Structure formats: C-alpha cells, structure tokens
Amino acid sequence: MPAVQETIDRVRSIDVDQYKYGFFTDIESDKAPKGLNEDIIRFISAKKEEPEWMLEWRLDAYRRWLTMTEPTWARVEYPPIDFNDIYYYSAPKTAAGPKSLDEVDPELLATYEKLGIPLREQEILAGVEPKNRVAVDAVFDSVSVVTTFKEELKKAGVIFCSISEAMREHPELVRKYLGTVVPVTDNFYATLNSAVFTDGSFVYVPEGVRCPMELSTYFRINEQNTGQFERTLIIADKGAYVSYLEGCTAPQRDENQLHAAVVELIALDDAEIKYSTVQNWYPGDSEGKGGIYNFVTKRGDCRGKNSKISWTQVETGSAITWKYPSCILRGDNSRGEFYSIAVSNGCQQIDSGTKMMHLGKNTSSRIISKGISAGRSQNTYRGLVSAHRKASNARNFTQCDSLLIGQDCGAHTVPYIESKNATAVFEHEATTSKISDDQMFYCQQRGLSGEEAVALIVNGFVKDVIQQLPMEFAVEAQKLISISLEGSVG
Amino acid sequence: MLEIKNLHARIAEDGTEILRGVDLTVKPGEVHAIMGPNGSGKSTLSYILAGKEDYEVTEGDILFNGESILEMAPEERASAGVFLAFQYPIEIPGVATMTFLKSAMNAQRKARGEEELSTPEFMRRVKDKAGELQVTMDMLKRPLNVGFSGGEKKRAEILQMALLEPSLCVLDETDSGLDIDALRVVAEGVNKLRSPERSTVVITHYQRLLDHIVPDVVHVLSKGRIVKTGGKELALELEKNGYAEFVGAAA
Numbered sequence: 001m002p003a004v005q006e007t008i009d010r011v012r013s014i015d016v017d018q019y020k021y022g023f024f025t026d027i028e029s030d031k032a033p034k035g036l037n038e039d040i041i042r043f044i045s046a047k048k049e050e051p052e053w054m055l056e057w058r059l060d061a062y063r064r065w066l067t068m069t070e071p072t073w074a075r076v077e078y079p080p081i082d083f084n085d086i087y088y089y090s091a092p093k094t095a096a097g098p099k100s101l102d103e104v105d106p107e108l109l110a111t112y113e114k115l116g117i118p119l120r121e122q123e124i125l126a127g128v129e130p131k132n133r134v135a136v137d138a139v140f141d142s143v144s145v146v147t148t149f150k151e152e153l154k155k156a157g158v159i160f161c162s163i164s165e166a167m168r169e170h171p172e173l174v175r176k177y178l179g180t181v182v183p184v185t186d187n188f189y190a191t192l193n194s195a196v197f198t199d200g201s202f203v204y205v206p207e208g209v210r211c212p213m214e215l216s217t218y219f220r221i222n223e224q225n226t227g228q229f230e231r232t233l234i235i236a237d238k239g240a241y242v243s244y245l246e247g248c249t250a251p252q253r254d255e256n257q258l259h260a261a262v263v264e265l266i267a268l269d270d271a272e273i274k275y276s277t278v279q280n281w282y283p284g285d286s287e288g289k290g291g292i293y294n295f296v297t298k299r300g301d302c303r304g305k306n307s308k309i310s311w312t313q314v315e316t317g318s319a320i321t322w323k324y325p326s327c328i329l330r331g332d333n334s335r336g337e338f339y340s341i342a343v344s345n346g347c348q349q350i351d352s353g354t355k356m357m358h359l360g361k362n363t364s365s366r367i368i369s370k371g372i373s374a375g376r377s378q379n380t381y382r383g384l385v386s387a388h389r390k391a392s393n394a395r396n397f398t399q400c401d402s403l404l405i406g407q408d409c410g411a412h413t414v415p416y417i418e419s420k421n422a423t424a425v426f427e428h429e430a431t432t433s434k435i436s437d438d439q440m441f442y443c444q445q446r447g448l449s450g451e452e453a454v455a456l457i458v459n460g461f462v463k464d465v466i467q468q469l470p471m472e473f474a475v476e477a478q479k480l481i482s483i484s485l486e487g488s489v490g
Numbered sequence: 491m492l493e494i495k496n497l498h499a500r501i502a503e504d505g506t507e508i509l510r511g512v513d514l515t516v517k518p519g520e521v522h523a524i525m526g527p528n529g530s531g532k533s534t535l536s537y538i539l540a541g542k543e544d545y546e547v548t549e550g551d552i553l554f555n556g557e558s559i560l561e562m563a564p565e566e567r568a569s570a571g572v573f574l575a576f577q578y579p580i581e582i583p584g585v586a587t588m589t590f591l592k593s594a595m596n597a598q599r600k601a602r603g604e605e606e607l608s609t610p611e612f613m614r615r616v617k618d619k620a621g622e623l624q625v626t627m628d629m630l631k632r633p634l635n636v637g638f639s640g641g642e643k644k645r646a647e648i649l650q651m652a653l654l655e656p657s658l659c660v661l662d663e664t665d666s667g668l669d670i671d672a673l674r675v676v677a678e679g680v681n682k683l684r685s686p687e688r689s690t691v692v693i694t695h696y697q698r699l700l701d702h703i704v705p706d707v708v709h710v711l712s713k714g715r716i717v718k719t720g721g722k723e724l725a726l727e728l729e730k731n732g733y734a735e736f737v738g739a740a741a
Contacts, residue, residue, distance in 0.1 A: 442580035444564035445540050446590075446650065447598035456593055460584025460633065
C-alpha cells in the first residue's frame with residue numbers, strides 16, 4: 001500500500017523525460033585501443049593477469065565468433081553494429097584491484113552514492129544488526145571496483161568476488177564450471193562475450209550453506225563507445241541456497257552502446273538459486289536516439305535432483321532488449337521459474353522471454369510474464385517450453401499478460417511448445433488488455449490524477465511478479481516502473 | 491450547493507445532442523431525485539457533473555458552491571467534493587479494495603493540502619464504515635469490483651462515498667441489480683450520510699429506491715430537459731401512470 005503513494009511522490013518529484021541515472025563521471029580511464037582482434041584479447045587477458053588456459057579459451061571463442069553471423073529472428077530493428085568501433089576494455093585508472101574501500105577513488109564512491117548503492121558496510125551499532133544487509137559487487141565499465149561484506153561471507157564459506165579475482169584465487173572452480181551452461185559456441189553474442197568478457201561476479205556457496213545475506217552486483221557503463229561484456233557465474237553446491245540481485249544503469253548519450261552479458265547458474269542436488277534483475281540501462285530519448293543495446297544470454301542449469309532456479313526480472317531500460325533467462329531442468333524433480341515484468345515506453349523495443357527445457361523426470365516449471373507497452377514501443381514475449389523424450393511427468397504453467405497504454409504501441413506473444421513425452425502437461429494462458437478510458441475516469445472520479453491512476457492500475461497488473469522480488473527491492477521496482485511510464489498518459 | 495443553468499451537451503464523438511437546457515438547483519442538505527424514461531439523459535447528466543471527457547458542453551454552466559466547474563478535471567472536482575456512485579462500477583484488477591480506498595482518500599487529502607492519513611487512522615475509519623455496510627474484511631482484500639456480485643459492487647460504491655465524505659453525492663441508478671435486502675443496506679448507508687451540509691442527487695428509473703431514500707424534490711427528465719418538478723408524491727404518481735405523458739409533453 002505505501003509503495004503506491006511513494007511511487008506517486010517519486011513520479012511527481014522528477015521532470016518528465018529525464019533519466020535519473022544519466023550523469024557521467026569524469027574519471028581518467030585506462031582503455032584498450034578501439035576495435036577487436038587477437039591482440040585486444042591478449043591485452044584484456046594480460047590486464048587481468050589470467051592463466052594461459054583462459055587466454056586460449058578466449059581466443060578459441062574469438063575464432064569461432066569470426067565464423068558466425070548476427071541473429072535476426074528477434075522482433076527488433078536497429079542499424080548494423082560496427083564491432084570495430086567499440087572499446088572492449090575501459091577501467092578507471094585508479095581502480096586496479098583496491099583492497100579495501102579506503103583505497104577506492106572517492107570519485108567512484110561518490111558515483112555509487114549518487115546511484116543509491118550502499119558500498120560502505122554499515123557499522124554495527126551497539127549490538128544492533130542493521131535489518132537489510134546486502135553485499136555488493138560494483139562493476140564500473142570493464143572492472144569490478146569493490147566487493148563489500150567479503151570477510152563476513154567468507155566466515156560462512158561463501159565466495160563472492162569479481163570473476164577476474166576468482167580466476168586468480170579459485171581457478172579450479174572457474175575452470176570446472178565456466179562455459180558449462182552457456183557453451184562458448186552458444187550464440188553470436190555469447191561467443192563474443194566469451195572472447196572479450198571483462199568482469200562480472202562470481203559466487204560459490206558450499207554444500208549445505210544458506211548464504212547469510214542477499215548478494216548483488218551493480219553494473220555501471222560510464223565511458224563513451226564502450227561495450228560492457230560481463231560474465232557472471234553462480235554455483236550453489238548440494239543443499240545450498242543463495243539469492244542474488246543485479247542492477248544496471250548508464251549515462252545518457254546520443255550513441256547506442258552495446259551490453260552483451262553472459263550469466264551462468266548451476267544448482268546441484270537440493271540447491272536453490274534465486275536470481276533477480278532490475279535492469280534500468282539508459283533507454284534512449286523519446287525519439288529513440290541513443291540507449292543501450294542489451295543483448296544478454298542468461299541460463300541456469302538445475303544439474304542436481306530436487307534443485308530449483310528462479311529468475312525474476314524487472315526490465316525498464318535499454319533501447320533494445322534481447323534476453324531469455326532460461327532453465328535446463330536436468331535433475332529429476334527439479335524446478336524452474338521465470339517471473340518477468342517488461343516495461344517499454346518511447347521507442348524502446350523488447351524481445352524477451354524464457355526457455356524451460358525439461359530433461360529430467362517429474363520436473364516442473366512456471367512462467368509468469370507481464371508486458372507493459374506505452375508510447376511507440378514494441379514489446380514481445382518469446383518463450384519455449386520443451387519436454388525431452390525421457391522427461392516423464394513434466395509440468396509447465398505459463399501465463400503471459402500484456403497491458404497496452406495508448407494507441408501507438410504493440411504487444412506480441414510468441415510461445416513455442418515442444419513435447420516429446422506423452423505424460424507431459426503444459427498449460428498456456430495469455431491475455432492482452434488496455435487501460436480503458438472507463439478505468440481512468442473511475443479512478444479520477446475518486447480523486448486520483450491521470451498519472452496516479454496509471455501507477456495504481458499498473459501496480460495491480462504486475463503484483464504477482466513484484467511479490468517474487470526480495471523485499472528490499474520490491475518497492476524500488478514499483479517506483480522504477482512508474483517512472484518508466486511517466487508521460488504515457490494525457 | 492449545485493446550480494445547473496440551461497445546460498446543453500452533446501456526445502463529443504458524433505455530436506448527438508443529449509441535454510437540451512437543463513436547469514436544476516440543489517440546496518445544502520437537500521435530496522433531489524431525477525427520474526425519467528430510458529434515454530432521457532439521466533446518466534449523461536451524472537457523467538457531465540463528474541467531468542467525463544466523452545461529452546461536450548455547448549451552452550450553459552454548472553456552478554458548485556458558486557463557482558463554475560466546467561473547466562475542472564475530474565480529479566479536481568472529486569477533491570472539491572463531487573462524488574459519483576456509478577451505475578456500473580469499474581473493475582480494477584490486482585488492486586485490493588483497501589489499497590484503492592487508501593490511495594483515493596490520500597490523493598484527495600493531498601489535493602486539499604491536508605496530511606495523509608496514518609495507517610491506524612485509515613484502518614479505524616474503514617472498519618467503522620465497512621461494518622455498517624456489511625462489507626467484510628475478505629471483500630476489502632479482493633481486487634476492487636473484480637468478481638463482486640451486484641450487491642457487493644454497490645455497497646463498495648457507498649463505502650467509498652462514506653469514506654471520501656463528499657459534499658455532493660450523485661447516485662446513478664444505484665438500485666439497479668439489487669435485491670430488496672441489498673437495496674435496504676445501500677439505502678441505509680446513503681441515509682446515514684444525509685446531513686445539513688451535504689446534498690444528494692439520486693438518479694433512478696423506479697420509485698422503489700425512493701421508498702428508502704425519501705427525496706425532498708423529484709424532477710422528471712425527458713429528452714434532455716426537466717419537464718416537471720414536484721414533491722415526493724410525484725414519484726408515486728409516475729409509478730402509477732408511467733412516463734408516457736411526459737414523453738409527449740417534451741416533444
């Protein structure tokens with residue numbers, strides 16, 4: 001209830017058409033020359049002091065990538081990307097591996113403060129534990145600048161650090177799991193990422209451990225013409241549990257910028273991973289100029305029996321989103337979930353959804369997708385639910401709802417269902433609705449302004465998904481959705 | 491309180507003229523009933539009072555507390571004290587009735603420059619009024635009007651009216667879709683709100699609602715004009731003789 005009011009206050013307090021995180025931090029950075037070739041890859045690998053096998057892995061990916069072509073099947077349109085006109089590595093000069101917060105450039109700390117990201121570990125006052133503690137890994141352009149609460153997590157046996165650090169400190173784990181969910185050859189952007197990925201987060205939760213706090217990574221693209229290629233790897237060992245959240249923002253620029261990430265999740269026997277995203281990359285202006293191209297491959301592998309992976313995403317940013325967080329339900333009795341809110345306004349284009357691949361016996365999955373389109377945007381849900389020959393008693397329930405605001409936007413639903421096992425039961429429900437003039441008038445007659453009415457109706461529409469977010473972020477997500485839709489009425 | 495002067499209005503989309511010179515004055519504390527045959531413009535009049543955009547006022551004026559409200563947005567009229575109980579209340583999926591009530595009350599308070607209600611104070615007020623209207627806690631948790639029965643919808647409307655405390659209540663066919671028991675509950679709710687500072691306009695097709703909400707004045711609306719005004723006995727007369735006489739008179 002209070003969230004609705006806060007949402008409204010927030011909407012009121014900012015100007016129309018203003019992306020709140022559009023500022024740029026003027027900080028000296030260390031960049032690789034523009035363009036992509038084997039030397040650039042060697043440069044990145046050397047910068048990160050990687051082992052030889054990692055460099056070979058990257059070069060293999062690069063050679064493979066040269067033979068691939070960009071996918072064109074998504075319902076999005078954009079001019080061809082010149083992959084040689086991008087910087088593949090950019091790091092704040094002062095940020096090369098700080099050991100503690102005191103060593104972090106104050107300019108960077110100020111940036112995160114402005115973004116509302118807590119990097120200072122709250123001090124524990126007189127034995128009173130702060131309520132909602134969240135460990136943060138902050139990735140600025142191509143490098144991780146700081147990871148908080150590391151020591152405390154270590155006590156529980158949880159490893160939470162940047163992937164570069166993991167490669168140096170825990171090579172056996174990285175080598176064992178990297179590329180096992182999203183193979184190097186998976187798709188054009190995943191292969192590109194494998195060649196040039198710069199940083200990202202690494203999480204390992206050992207057997208039987210329930211991670212004592214929320215983990216989160218905050219991605220920020222700052223430099224001009226720089227691509228962000230992050231790589232995240234999360235492993236929950238037998239019986240472990242972890243909840244992880246990522247957030248993203250970028251400065252407001254006229255050029256388009258590329259963000260091509262790969263996220264791999266692995267859940268072993270009886271393990272559970274909950275992965276939430278609040279994506280708010282710069283969406284471009286109302287005429288469609290600028291904005292981030294968000295081409296992301298996210299996949300979870302329920303490798304063990306009784307394992308569970310749950311994706312929750314709130315997508316409000318990016319000029320173009322191309323993203324399908326998926327689950328491979330390999331272990332018997334494993335469960336996959338996908339909860340999504342995708343909001344598009346202005347000239348944004350979203351082609352997003354999920355894949356639930358049922359391989360093991362008695363596997364189940366659930367998909368709840370809520371698409372909201374306003375302005376002149378196009379919003380597509382694309383999903384695949386499949387049952388392998390051996391996936392007896394596979395179950396899926398899918399619900400796709402679309403809400404249209406205004407006359408010039410579009411909503412599309414493209415579900416694929418493939419079943420090779422006669423015992424599989426797949427259900428699909430879809431609705432498309434519009435905020436009607438009658439609903440608006442009714443709310444206004446009760447005293448709500450047009451924007452308040454839209455915020456209220458939209459919050460009602462997305463409620464099922466908001467409930468899946470960690471409490472700390474649910475309110476934030478509601479605010480974000482309302483801000484994204486401002487100016488969509490009247 | 492309310493003064494409607496020579497009001498002419500048409501449907502914005504196709505220009506069909508609906509109101510052809512309505513004159514009506516409602517003083518504080520009075521209850522006026524507007525009766526009339528189907529298509530006489532009763533519902534249109536209620537929508538125009540509330541500020542629905544589908545209609546265009548071509549002539550005349552509506553004064554509320556002495557000031558014209560024609561240029562005011564629906565939410566401004568609401569905060570100023572105009573409440574319309576809908577004939578067909580609208581469904582708001584996913585929004586709990588309780589959430590809706592709080593949002594509406596606080597939006598109006600804010601528009602008037604008042605403090606928002608604290609949660610305990612809000613709960614206290616809702617509990618009081620909901621009990622009187624036989625609105626259960628379970629109903630308050632359900633999304634507004636979604637899957638509500640006819641009676642539940644109308645009780646929810648009157649609950650909103652009771653909580654928002656408007657100075658002008660417009661009830662559009664509140665008796666439609668109600669059985670006799672539900673009608674009694676709703677009418678009692680409306681009667682409780684009668685006060686010397688509050689005016690009520692009851693739009694209805696049938697006399698039966700007026701047995702429970704006894705009006706001070708009864709008007710007959712036909713073809714967009716008020717063709718006869720009288721006391722409460724006029725309603726009984728209409729019940730007996732029908733509207734035929736007036737349909738002819740207006741033509």
